[in-house]
Structure formats: C-alpha cells, structure tokens
Amino acid sequence: MDKPHALLVASPGLGHLIPVLELGNRLSSVLNVHINVLAVTSGSSSQTETEAIRAAAASGACKITELPSVDVNHLVEPDATVATKIFVTMRAMKPAAREAVKSMSRKPTVMIVDFFGTGLMSLADEVGMTGKYVYVPSHAWFLAVMVYLPVLDKVVEGEYVDIKEPMKIPGCKPVGPKELMETMLDRSDRQYRECLQGGEEIPTSDGVLVNTWEELQGNTLAALRQDGKLSRVMKVPVYAIGPIVRTNGSVKKPDSIFQWLDQQPERSVVYVCLGSGGTLSLEQTMELACGLELSGQRFLWVLRRPTSYLGASSGDDDDQVCAGLPDGFLDRTSGVGLVVTQWAPQVEILSHGSIGGFLSHCGWSSVLESLTKGVPIVAWPLYAEQWMNATLLTEEIGVAVRTSELPAKEVIGQEEVAVLVRKIVVEEDEEGRKIRAKAEEVKVSSERAWTQGGSSHSSLFEWAKRCHLVS
Structure with a gap:
C-alpha cells in the first residue's frame, strides 16, 4: 500500500x-x-x-x-x-x-x-x-x-x-x-x-x-x-x-572556527550573527566592533557580505567587508575574538560548549536554534517581524536582553553594546543569571515537547x- x-x-x-x-x-x-x-x-x-x-x-x-x-x-x-x-x-x-x-x-x-x-x-x-x-x-x-x-x-x-x-x-x-x-x-x-x-x-x-x-x-x-x-x-x-529547526548535520565544519572555539572556556563566547538579509551601516558596524572590544568578552563574529532579503549577495570581497572595521581592531582583539567573513554552520556553533550568548537579528529560525541549545540572546532586530520577536523574547519568555532603540532606526552606541554583551555572559550579573537560567528551562521544555x-x-x-x- x-x-x-x-x-x-x-x-x-x-x-x-x-x-x-x-x-x-x-x-x-x-x-x-x-x-x-x-x-x-x-x-x-x-x-x-x-x-x-x-x-x-x-x-x-x-x-x-x-x-x-x-x-x-x-x-x-x-x-x-x-x-x-x-x-x-x-x-x-x-x-x-x-x-x-x-x-x-x-x-x-x-x-x-x-x-x-x-x-x-x-x-x-x-x-x-x-x-x-x-x-x-x-x-x-x-x-x-x-x-x-x-x-x-x-x-x-x-x-x-x-x-x-x-x-x-x-x-x-x-x-x-x-x-x-x-x-x-x-x-x-x-x-x-x-x-x-x-x-x-x-x-x-x-x-x-x-x-x-x-x-x-x-x-x-x-x-x-x-x-x-x-x-x-x-x-x-x-x-x-x-520547535522545528535544523539539526546538527554532516556539514563540513571549518577547522579555524572550531579549533578556536575548542580553546575557549565554557559558556564564555558571544556568537554574533545578524542573518543574511540585514545590513548594518558603516557607522553601526564600527560601533558594534568597538562595543565588542570594550566589553572585554570573547566573541565569534560572522561578518558576512550584505545580502538582499531573497539572498542575493553583493559584490564585496572579504577584504572590503573587513575594511568596515575600526583600524587595528583585528590585531587588538586577536585571541579574544574571531571574525569570520565566510559561511559558518550556525547550529553547530550554537551547540558548542564555549558559546554563552548569541547577538542575533532575531529571525525566528535563528531564535529557535538558540533556544533549543539553551543559549541566551542579545536581541538586535532589523526587519520583517523581528521587532515582535525581540519583545517576545525579552518581555514574555525572558531569555534575552535588547537594545534601548530599534537598530533599524537608531545607531546603537558601543557603550550599550558592551553592557548588553556583559549582561549575557558575565557570571556575576544578576539579571544575566536569571536570563541564562530561563534559557536552560526553555531548552528542556523544547526537548520535552x-x-x-x-x-x-x-x-x-x-x-x-x-x-x-x-x-
């Protein structure tokens, strides 16, 4: 039959x-x-x-x-x-x-x-x-x-x-x-x-x-x-x-990323990825970079070429992408941070034990990939329904912190970036502890479902x- x-x-x-x-x-x-x-x-x-x-x-x-x-x-x-x-x-x-x-x-x-x-x-x-x-x-x-x-x-x-x-x-x-x-x-x-x-x-x-x-x-x-x-x-x-999300697959893991992650302490790295459909201004890219540096926390930043909502990439090469970073940024953050300009396997990265937070555009697929791994979020909504998602994550579910203004409308300064990143990954932060505990609860409930x-x-x-x- x-x-x-x-x-x-x-x-x-x-x-x-x-x-x-x-x-x-x-x-x-x-x-x-x-x-x-x-x-x-x-x-x-x-x-x-x-x-x-x-x-x-x-x-x-x-x-x-x-x-x-x-x-x-x-x-x-x-x-x-x-x-x-x-x-x-x-x-x-x-x-x-x-x-x-x-x-x-x-x-x-x-x-x-x-x-x-x-x-x-x-x-x-x-x-x-x-x-x-x-x-x-x-x-x-x-x-x-x-x-x-x-x-x-x-x-x-x-x-x-x-x-x-x-x-x-x-x-x-x-x-x-x-x-x-x-x-x-x-x-x-x-x-x-x-x-x-x-x-x-x-x-x-x-x-x-x-x-x-x-x-x-x-x-x-x-x-x-x-x-x-x-x-x-x-x-x-x-x-x-x-949650229906991509699972850890048989993708080829870039050695440079995972060798670096393997050397980092548990739950210490902020993963930064703003999706394939959103773009940041040069000024905002600079402020985000300075904020990551100012935070003093470890970070893995997937800095991809800007793409349209439908996925068409621009003609910029990797050197041009990195040219939007502050002078000397890559040298000063060497060892503490890793900037990747190529495709990176997000689910596998979020599954890694060294990842302690996710600075995300809050596309729902990315949100679910983070929640099912128990990773708390710094909400950085850019377009579509992501503004709703950021509010849901912060005010209803309690697994995220968010920017004071909508990043699509205002430039988020480096000081605020640093505060948000520290709140998520620094063990001593009381609000961050509650958010991390809630993220772990949500992970368990997602598995139970x-x-x-x-x-x-x-x-x-x-x-x-x-x-x-x-x-």
Whole structure:
C-alpha cells in the first residue's frame, strides 16, 4: 500500500525555503509519509537555494521539485518591496504549480503552503486534495497579529506607527510601535495590502501549523483556539508543532572556527550573527566592533557580505567587508575574538560548549536554534517581524536582553553594546543569571515537547489524523 502523500510549497528565499524543507523532513521521519516539496526559487539566489535543496534532497526525506519563479516586474511597481514581490510571485506561480501537481504519479492528500503562499490554496480544491493548510514558521503571536490585522484595518484610524496606546489583540500581548511588522509601517504601501490579504486568507484554510510549542506560548495559543473574539476570527484549528529547526548535520565544519572555539572556556563566547538579509551601516558596524572590544568578552563574529532579503549577495570581497572595521581592531582583539567573513554552520556553533550568548537579528529560525541549545540572546532586530520577536523574547519568555532603540532606526552606541554583551555572559550579573537560567528551562521544555506524548508530538499526530495521513 502506498504511503499517504503530502505536498509542501515553499516561497522563494532561503528564509522561507529552509523552514519548509525542515517541516518536510519532520513529517517524513515522524509520520512516515511521502513528502513532495515544490520549491519556488528566486533567480537572484539560485546558487544558495540550489545548495540547500541539494542538501535536503541528499537526505532522501523529501522529493523536491524546483519551480523557477516567474517574472512579476509587470505586476508590481518599480519600487515594490521584497514582501510584495514574494506575495505576487506566489500567486503568479499557480499555473506552474498546477502542472507540477498534475504530473505527479500520485495525487497528494494534503497541501501545505507557507504564509506567503496562501493565494495558492485554491489549487488544493481544484485537484481534489482533502485538505489545505498553512505553515507559519514563526510564532503564535505573529499568527495572532496576522489574522487579526483585517479587524485592526477597520477599527484603527491613521498609521499604526502613530498610535498612542498599543493595539489590543484579544487574549494576546498588545502590539505597540516597537512591535509592528515591517509590512505594517505604511498602510498606503502595497506590501501592507498584500499582508492584509494574507491575514484574510489564512482562516480559509483547513488549519494552521505553527512553529512554536505549548509550554512556550500557551496563553497565545489558547486565545487562538478558545471561544473568544480572536478564535472567531481564526476559525480553524491551530497546531503547535515546534520547535522545528535544523539539526546538527554532516556539514563540513571549518577547522579555524572550531579549533578556536575548542580553546575557549565554557559558556564564555558571544556568537554574533545578524542573518543574511540585514545590513548594518558603516557607522553601526564600527560601533558594534568597538562595543565588542570594550566589553572585554570573547566573541565569534560572522561578518558576512550584505545580502538582499531573497539572498542575493553583493559584490564585496572579504577584504572590503573587513575594511568596515575600526583600524587595528583585528590585531587588538586577536585571541579574544574571531571574525569570520565566510559561511559558518550556525547550529553547530550554537551547540558548542564555549558559546554563552548569541547577538542575533532575531529571525525566528535563528531564535529557535538558540533556544533549543539553551543559549541566551542579545536581541538586535532589523526587519520583517523581528521587532515582535525581540519583545517576545525579552518581555514574555525572558531569555534575552535588547537594545534601548530599534537598530533599524537608531545607531546603537558601543557603550550599550558592551553592557548588553556583559549582561549575557558575565557570571556575576544578576539579571544575566536569571536570563541564562530561563534559557536552560526553555531548552528542556523544547526537548520535552518532541518526546513521545509531548505537546508538539501529540499535536502533529492530531493534525495528521484529521487530514488522514495516519490512521
């Protein structure tokens, strides 16, 4: 008898592709179902995406079909944001996705799209699948804001950034100017309207899978499910199945990084990595470097070439990247710090015993990779929903410290950088001790969620039974 068959659709960009591939791996390994992934690739980042797809395909867990994205320049304004282009691209991919599904030897039972791909859900009905679901690789608060946005759009006058009081989301933490998603900053911008449409489409699915777990966000999950104002907007079941993250793989570990880490004391190094989609000004790079030096703490800084949100790298070479550092910085910090300008295996680094903190842009995948290793965070949010993530980590979960201002709007001075770094890794700091203890608690709860009978393990099987992937 053939295995049940699930179809996953990934939006372009590594930040969207990798979470969907990891979900596919989890569904395949835990449920023993056949997984086919339609990966919409972006021409600008085809090399990095192809490498990720090749690595995932080598595991044999998923059958991956690449769908080159269509040209949507005639459908969007010349200055359209990346988010707008992704939403529009995914809708425009429907004919290609339909043909790909029709060419499959076995018809998928269910279809899962990420939240940029909600415009493709009608395809599931057209080809006779039994269910269509949305995967939110972010957290429950993000999901709550997304589905409540159509309500806010009707009741809030003017720009959200100008509101005096935080906006109330029933049963959830309110959303203030420092928590707004990037797509909500300008209501006249098309990306806001696209995001609004996505919020309207999510409740038309048969359910939502979200990359969090009950012990981490129980109150917000309850608000989405229980008989209240938010659940009446949500309408469909919500399954917390996280944390789904990349695991320590068989990647080639750069000897220079791990030989250096092996020589450092336990929990003494701050890992600094601000993702592939954000960039820092020259002034901010200088202040961050001076702050790391001023802190007196050990650090591993992955200083990558700036890339777009979709992953296209600039033409700068490694020497040009390092040219943005203060004169003599590399010499003065030699032995105490290590600056890496090439790709570095983040999960393996966070797993190393010498890592005591993570200065992060707070992309949710990076957050989960840190939390599952018990590593506390210095929150440095830059774009997308990262401002929300920083607030969640500091005010609700208690595993992070954050900058006094949003780094996307203000330059964070070296003195503040030094204070934040010391707070996370210096053993004598009382606040830091509490944060480190909480990070360890969260690590334990994340492991428990995926044990047999754990909350996420049970939630996944509840979903799988509902959509007839398991009996």
